[in-house]
Amino acid sequence: MFRKVLNHKLTKVALAGAGVAGSTVIYLDYIRPANPPNIVTSYKPLKKELPAPPSRDELLKKLESTANFDVLIIGGGATGTGTAVDAATRGLNVCLLEKNDFASGTSSKSTKMAHGGVRYLEKAIFQLSKAQLDLVIEALNERGNMLRTAPHLCSVLPIMIPVYKWWQVPYFFVGCKMYDWFAGHQNLRSSTIFSREMTAAMAPMMDDANLKATCVYHDGTFNDARMNATLAITAIDNGATVLNYIEVKQLIKEAGKITGVLAIDRETKKEYTIKAKSTVNATGPFADRILEMDADPQGLPPKEPQAPRMVVPSSGVHIVLPEYYCPRDMGLLDPSTSDGRVMFFLPWQGKVLAGTTDTPLKSVPENPVPTEEEIQDILKELQKYIVFPVQREDVLSAWSGIRPLVRDPSKLPKGKDAASGSTQGLVRSHLITVSDSNLLTISGGKWTTYREMAQETVDTLIKKNDFDGKQNSTLKPCQTNKIILSGGEDYSKNYSARLIHEYRIPLKLAKHLSHNYGSRASLILELYHQSDVNKLPITLAATQDFHPSETKASEDNNLSYQSFDEPFTIAELKYSLKYEYIRTPMDFLGRRTRLAFLNAREALGAVDGVVEIMRQELKWDDKTAAAMAAEAKDYIGKMGISPKRFDVEEFVVQ
Structure with a gap:
C-alpha cells in the first residue's frame, strides 16, 4: 500500500515537473520576444577617413611650449605607454620620451601571450606561495581586460598539454581546471581532455606513438x-605628448629633487629642457641606467658602465617556423623541458612561434642577439613532439629579449649587483620604488599586467603630488578599465568579412589588416585603392625602375604569388608614416608590421623598398637613406636566418 501511494505521488511530481518544463519551453520559444538579430544594420559604417594625428614637428613644438608637464615618463615600452594612457585619461598633462622606438626592446620580444601563467600556478600550489598565487590571479584578471580593451589585437587560443603517462592525465587536468577556477567570471573557456585519436586529428604533425591524451586549456594571444x-x-589621442627617438641625457635637480630632464632629439641633435612635476622611470631592463643618473647630484650618468642593482638580466630566445609545425588554431605547451623549464609552440600571425630559453647575463645589451646554441635548444625540444625531422633551415626568424625580473635595490648590500646570490629575493610581480629625489621607478611584471602596473604607478604619483593645487580633486579616477584602445572601437570578430565585401581584397590581406589595425584597417584600404602603386608588396619599391607616378601592377614588376606571400603593401607603409610615427625602416618592418619577426629573409629583401618610400615621404638625402638601409640590414641579418637557406651576405652590408 505504501509503495502504491509513493509511486502515485512520484508520478504526480513528475507530471507537474513535466508541465513546468513544457510551459517554460512554450514561453521561451513562442511567447517571449526574440532578441534583435546582429545583422548588418547594427554595424556602424566603416571608418574611411580620420584626421591625421599631431605630426612629430607639432609634438616637438608642444614639448618646447609647455612650461611644466604634470608627468614625465622615460621609456616607451608597454609599461611606459600604458602609464601615459592612464595618466592622460585622468586629466594629467603627460610627456613620454623614448630613446629608440616604441616596443624596440623587450616589449616586442615576448611570447605573445596574455596569460596568468600555468607554471606560476603550479609553483603556488606546491610551494604554498601566496605571492605566486596572487600573481596568477592578478594576471588572469588583466588577461580579460586585454581581450576587452584591444579585441582586434588579442584573441583566445586553446593550448594542449601532451600527456604520455596515464597517472599524469588527472594531474594536468586538475591543474587546468584550477586555472579556470581562479579566473572566475573572466574564464575564457572550460578546459577539456582530448583523446589520442582526437589529438591526432587536430595535430597530425605530432608524434602520438606513446600519447595517452592531451589536456587543453585556454589563454590569450596578442601582437x-x-x-x-x-x-x-x-x-596621443588623449592629449599626451609622446615622442620616440628622444634620449634623456641628464636629470635636472633643484634642492635635491628632480624637476625635469635634458633630452636630445636623436634625429636633429637638438637639445630640449623639459620641466615636470613628477618623473617616472619606465625603462624596463635599462631601469638601472636612470637610477644611476638619479644617484648623481648633477643627474649625470656614470662615466664607467655599472653592474645592474635592480634588473636581473636574463636572455629569452624565440624562433619562428613555418605554419605546418603546429595546428593552425591551437598551441602546444611542453610542461617539462630537459632543464626543467616550460616551452610554448604557438600559432602566431600565420606562422609558429617557439620559445623560450633562459640564459643569465651579467649586463643588459642594447640589442641582444640569439646564439646558435639557444636556437638549437628550442629545435631539440620541438623534435620530441614532431613526427618529421625538425630542420634548422626552416627557422624563419629568431630574436632575443631581456626578461624583466627585478630585485629591490634598497635591500641589496653595497658592492653587490642584482645578479648576486640566488633568485629567492627576486620580485616575480612588478616593483615600484620612489627615491629621495622623487623619481618613481616601475619595473618587473609582465606584458599581461601592464595596465594594472600603470594604474598603480599613477595612483602612487597622485598620492605624492598635488597636480591641480586642489589635492587632485579635479582628476578623474582610473579610466583604463573602461576605454577601448585605438582600432578597437566598433570592431567585431568578423571584421575581415566586412573588408572583403567593401574592398574586394584577398582573405589573407583582410585578416592581416583587421587583426592588426581593427576598425582603422579601412583607412589603409582607402590608400590601397588610391593607386596601383599602393597595392604592391613593399619589396617592389626596391626595383631600379621604381617611379611612384608610373608603376603599374603587371608581370613586368616581378609580381608573383611569392611576392604576396607576406601581406605587407606600400599602402600599409604609407599609413604607418601618416598615423603611427615610424622614423626608420625597422620601425615598420619589425614593429608596426612584424615582417622581420615572421620572416627575416623576406624582410631583408624589403629593406631597400621601404627605404625608397620613406626617402620620398621624409625627404631623406642619399647619405641618410644609405645609413638607414645599412642599419636595418645589419639588424635583420642577426635574426637567426640559417646560412643554408640562402646567402645572407648578399643582403647584409658589412
Whole structure:
C-alpha cells in the first residue's frame, strides 16, 4: 500500500515537473520576444577617413611650449605607454620620451601571450606561495581586460598539454581546471581532455606513438609590438605628448629633487629642457641606467658602465617556423623541458612561434642577439613532439629579449649587483620604488599586467603630488578599465568579412589588416585603392625602375604569388608614416608590421623598398637613406636566418 501511494505521488511530481518544463519551453520559444538579430544594420559604417594625428614637428613644438608637464615618463615600452594612457585619461598633462622606438626592446620580444601563467600556478600550489598565487590571479584578471580593451589585437587560443603517462592525465587536468577556477567570471573557456585519436586529428604533425591524451586549456594571444604602438597612439589621442627617438641625457635637480630632464632629439641633435612635476622611470631592463643618473647630484650618468642593482638580466630566445609545425588554431605547451623549464609552440600571425630559453647575463645589451646554441635548444625540444625531422633551415626568424625580473635595490648590500646570490629575493610581480629625489621607478611584471602596473604607478604619483593645487580633486579616477584602445572601437570578430565585401581584397590581406589595425584597417584600404602603386608588396619599391607616378601592377614588376606571400603593401607603409610615427625602416618592418619577426629573409629583401618610400615621404638625402638601409640590414641579418637557406651576405652590408 505504501509503495502504491509513493509511486502515485512520484508520478504526480513528475507530471507537474513535466508541465513546468513544457510551459517554460512554450514561453521561451513562442511567447517571449526574440532578441534583435546582429545583422548588418547594427554595424556602424566603416571608418574611411580620420584626421591625421599631431605630426612629430607639432609634438616637438608642444614639448618646447609647455612650461611644466604634470608627468614625465622615460621609456616607451608597454609599461611606459600604458602609464601615459592612464595618466592622460585622468586629466594629467603627460610627456613620454623614448630613446629608440616604441616596443624596440623587450616589449616586442615576448611570447605573445596574455596569460596568468600555468607554471606560476603550479609553483603556488606546491610551494604554498601566496605571492605566486596572487600573481596568477592578478594576471588572469588583466588577461580579460586585454581581450576587452584591444579585441582586434588579442584573441583566445586553446593550448594542449601532451600527456604520455596515464597517472599524469588527472594531474594536468586538475591543474587546468584550477586555472579556470581562479579566473572566475573572466574564464575564457572550460578546459577539456582530448583523446589520442582526437589529438591526432587536430595535430597530425605530432608524434602520438606513446600519447595517452592531451589536456587543453585556454589563454590569450596578442601582437605585442602593435599593442605597444596602439597604446602610444591612444595616449596621443588623449592629449599626451609622446615622442620616440628622444634620449634623456641628464636629470635636472633643484634642492635635491628632480624637476625635469635634458633630452636630445636623436634625429636633429637638438637639445630640449623639459620641466615636470613628477618623473617616472619606465625603462624596463635599462631601469638601472636612470637610477644611476638619479644617484648623481648633477643627474649625470656614470662615466664607467655599472653592474645592474635592480634588473636581473636574463636572455629569452624565440624562433619562428613555418605554419605546418603546429595546428593552425591551437598551441602546444611542453610542461617539462630537459632543464626543467616550460616551452610554448604557438600559432602566431600565420606562422609558429617557439620559445623560450633562459640564459643569465651579467649586463643588459642594447640589442641582444640569439646564439646558435639557444636556437638549437628550442629545435631539440620541438623534435620530441614532431613526427618529421625538425630542420634548422626552416627557422624563419629568431630574436632575443631581456626578461624583466627585478630585485629591490634598497635591500641589496653595497658592492653587490642584482645578479648576486640566488633568485629567492627576486620580485616575480612588478616593483615600484620612489627615491629621495622623487623619481618613481616601475619595473618587473609582465606584458599581461601592464595596465594594472600603470594604474598603480599613477595612483602612487597622485598620492605624492598635488597636480591641480586642489589635492587632485579635479582628476578623474582610473579610466583604463573602461576605454577601448585605438582600432578597437566598433570592431567585431568578423571584421575581415566586412573588408572583403567593401574592398574586394584577398582573405589573407583582410585578416592581416583587421587583426592588426581593427576598425582603422579601412583607412589603409582607402590608400590601397588610391593607386596601383599602393597595392604592391613593399619589396617592389626596391626595383631600379621604381617611379611612384608610373608603376603599374603587371608581370613586368616581378609580381608573383611569392611576392604576396607576406601581406605587407606600400599602402600599409604609407599609413604607418601618416598615423603611427615610424622614423626608420625597422620601425615598420619589425614593429608596426612584424615582417622581420615572421620572416627575416623576406624582410631583408624589403629593406631597400621601404627605404625608397620613406626617402620620398621624409625627404631623406642619399647619405641618410644609405645609413638607414645599412642599419636595418645589419639588424635583420642577426635574426637567426640559417646560412643554408640562402646567402645572407648578399643582403647584409658589412
